[in-house]
Amino acid sequence: MKKINFCCIFGGQSSEHEVSLCSAYGVISNTDKEKYNLYTIGITKDGQWFLYTGDKENIKSGQWENDLSNKFSAFLTPDSTLCVIKPEKNEYIKIDVLFPVVHGAYCEDGRLQGLLDMYGVKYVGPGCAASAVCMDKAFTKQILTSHGIPQANAVVITKDDLSDDLSFLPENIGRVMGYPVFVKPANAGSSVGVSKVASEEQLIPALEKALKEDSKALIEEFIDGREVEIAVMGNGRNILTSSTGEIDPGAEFYDYETKYKTDTASYHIPARISKEQTEELTGYAKTIYTVLSCKGLSRIDFFVCDDGRIIFNEINTLPGFTPISMFPKLFGHIGISYSELIDKLIGFALEG
Numbered sequence: 001m002k003k004i005n006f007c008c009i010f011g012g013q014s015s016e017h018e019v020s021l022c023s024a025y026g027v028i029s030n031t032d033k034e035k036y037n038l039y040t041i042g043i044t045k046d047g048q049w050f051l052y053t054g055d056k057e058n059i060k061s062g063q064w065e066n067d068l069s070n071k072f073s074a075f076l077t078p079d080s081t082l083c084v085i086k087p088e089k090n091e092y093i094k095i096d097v098l099f100p101v102v103h104g105a106y107c108e109d110g111r112l113q114g115l116l117d118m119y120g121v122k123y124v125g126p127g128c129a130a131s132a133v134c135m136d137k138a139f140t141k142q143i144l145t146s147h148g149i150p151q152a153n154a155v156v157i158t159k160d161d162l163s164d165d166l167s168f169l170p171e172n173i174g175r176v177m178g179y180p181v182f183v184k185p186a187n188a189g190s191s192v193g194v195s196k197v198a199s200e201e202q203l204i205p206a207l208e209k210a211l212k213e214d215s216k217a218l219i220e221e222f223i224d225g226r227e228v229e230i231a232v233m234g235n236g237r238n239i240l241t242s243s244t245g246e247i248d249p250g251a252e253f254y255d256y257e258t259k260y261k262t263d264t265a266s267y268h269i270p271a272r273i274s275k276e277q278t279e280e281l282t283g284y285a286k287t288i289y290t291v292l293s294c295k296g297l298s299r300i301d302f303f304v305c306d307d308g309r310i311i312f313n314e315i316n317t318l319p320g321f322t323p324i325s326m327f328p329k330l331f332g333h334i335g336i337s338y339s340e341l342i343d344k345l346i347g348f349a350l351e352g
Contacts, residue, residue: 003344006036006346007098007113009084012225014104015192015213018062022042024101025060026328030338036346039082039093040075041104041220043102049074051084065231080121097349099124099342100231108318109187111137125296126317134292134317137218138186144312146198149284152303153177153221156186157213166207170200179219183207186216196222223302223311228271231319231330232289233341235348239289241282242330246271265328269333273304273311281310288315296348299327 008031010024011017013088016098031038042052042064052059054070064071073085076095084091086330098121100107110132116123125216126134133139138156147150155173173181184194193213195206203219210217225251229241248269272276283302294296294314299319319327328338336344 001039003035004202004346004350005039005094005096006031007095007228009043009098009102009278011045011098012102012104013047013106014102014108015046015188015302016104017045018096019320019322020101021059021062022323023103023325025056025103026323026325026338026343028056028316031342034341035343037086039095041082042071046331047106051082063177064337067273074123075287076115078119079339082118084185092239095121096125097122099345099349100318103318103320104188104192106109107131108316113238122349122352124345126294126298128293130295131317134294134315135187136216137184137314138216140292140315141218142290144288147234147287149288150310155219157207157211157217157219159215162208162211166204170203172189173203173219174200177219180222182218182220182222184218184220185210185214186218187214191216196352223303223305223313224308225311226271227301227313228272228273228281228304229299229301229326229330230285231297231327232285232294232298233344235295235333235351239284240288240344242327243279244271244273244281244332245326245330245333247271248272248325267329269329271304277304277308277310284310284312297345299330 008024008027010020012020028040040052042050044065051072051074052064054064054067054072058064058067073081077083080095082093082095099238100112100123100227101103108131110128113131114128141154180196180198183197193210195209196204197206198274207217227247229245230240234240248266275332280300288300289298294317303313321328328341331341
């Protein structure tokens, strides 16, 4: 049986560059080399593409960029071929399928997917439009509201709004939503730029922080509930959902530090919710995945409140694949190993 030419892209120009390195390390470590010819492409923070042929440990540590003997300039051509620039002779590799393990801007927002579509490359995960919409929390809210998905109330503030007189805003937010509230960039992941705002005085600085990451920010109602996640994969009507997972952040909230740098969070798989709540949450997840035209994979996050309400939080179309990431953990709980997970995702990508 002919081996599949499988390319894993990592790095990128977003603030989640380092998370991508850890995710790619997980994918590379669990790819079955008997089935796939594995090629790894690193994108630097300034946007340069390189084929990397060295030790995967250097990818995780970020030292791959300094391993000059194993790093070669590369680019895709419009017939899904990877051209690798080498001193002796250029190498041309026909890519069968690609996994864009690049978190945040320039990938999760659909830009990389658009490029791959133009070049005829099959890839893991949702397409250009779905990626762009799901990355933008404001757009996601607007679409899901029309489909009756319960969500937290939110107000959108733009960068341009900061030049206006917003002195009225903190008091108005307090009157309408009450404090605390969450302030988050509309387009960012891994909780980058997110703040929990406890008082009127903290609101404008939190907006300024969020708007350093994106041109839009959301001021969102605080929901007091359990943080419950579910992983979804598949195409069309062939959708598979994982077990549910509950996160106890062990911190003020599940921020970037808690997700990737500290060890304070604890996890409960399955989540500590009732069978009825699990069924309701799973139903919402399938609806959200379908309505937003997702394919391949996504992780969908909810709050489950003490009064029984289930509130959609956000969707992540390229969730983390680090050793502590929930996506592989959730499917692992129902018997799908990390290696099998990659096989399935590649299969969904090859379906088109």
